Amino acid sequence: MPELDLLSKGLTTCQGCPMELIGRAALDTLGPRTITMTPPSCSAILTGSGDETGWGIPSVQTVLMSLPAFASGVSEALKIRGMDDVTVMGFAGDGGTFDIGLQSLSGAIERGHKAVFICYNNEAYMNTGNQRSSATTLGASTKTTPTGKKESAKNIDFMLLHTPLAYQATASVGNIPDFKRKLKKASEKDGPCFIHVLAPCPSGWKFPTSQTIEVAKLAVKSGAWLQFERENGKITINQKPADFALINDYLDAQKRFGRVTAEIRERIIAEAKGRYETLCRLAELDCLV
């Protein structure tokens, strides 16, 4: 008898969509005893409309600003019913985590509900047609910043360092085994967990669909994306950036950075270096919450 798919294959996500890959890898790790919820975003395609759905597990379509509040409710209900082995998975994009869902997320973390919040970061509101979000990188052109974004992105990982998370990690679609390992760890914790995954979007970042994984790998290699995890008040850096000069290749691989000037390039590299240095200093401490 063939095994049932936990996520349907016939989904109408774009070609080369990393979000679908993250969903698939997540269910591969968590198994059928999972309840998931998605805000209105690209991931709403997985939850579907009407009586149709892509998930083979219980799923909820929430409102954009309160996905973590839904997750806390479900998590408490499961606790009362004594179903401790069920994982609650929040599956939101960067809009639902960085901007609109932030207050709800910080509330849910503070109350300490057992849930795993996955944020797939495609660095803009991709589902509505590529508008800027606070996760958009400096210099990236979007529909609302056609000449390139003037501000640097919000660093949600550093913001959440001072919240009582049971487990916090960043991952990338370029390394699925690493993501699965982190998710496995998170699902075993008895408290709120946050996993931030880089999801290069071929249609929004404007690169060929076959390059999704390569761009994600390059982001980690160049130091534009940092791979680390926080557990028991200690930060572990998983992968050190090879060379910050590779950021130039990373920017050249994407058409959304087609108009960045040399000045902005330098600023992007300097910011990446600064982030890494801060992280290295923080990794020496073991007094985080």
Place this chain on the structure above:
Amino acid sequence: MQKLVQQRMKMLETLPTIIGPVSVKISDVHTGAWRYRRPVIRRDDCIRCGICATYCPCGAIEKAEEGMVIDYTYCKGCGICTVECPKKAIDFPEESTFRKEGE
């Protein structure tokens, strides 16, 4: 009658416990129609490492006894597998060449 009920009850016990509502209508769009280039695995060069299956966003590649098998009903033709294959054992020809063969 009672025996039948008992039988059914036993059957129910073997099923996994329901943890919440699940829709029985699963979205099933045949996205293979979107494809304009088709990945084709060369059997001789394939080492069956399964990396293509790990990174396929559609989950359209599966490991079978005869090697890796691509489900062309759902493969959108993004080409991630052709780039990620460590042996470069996946060709990526245009879809139109296959249609001509069929005609």
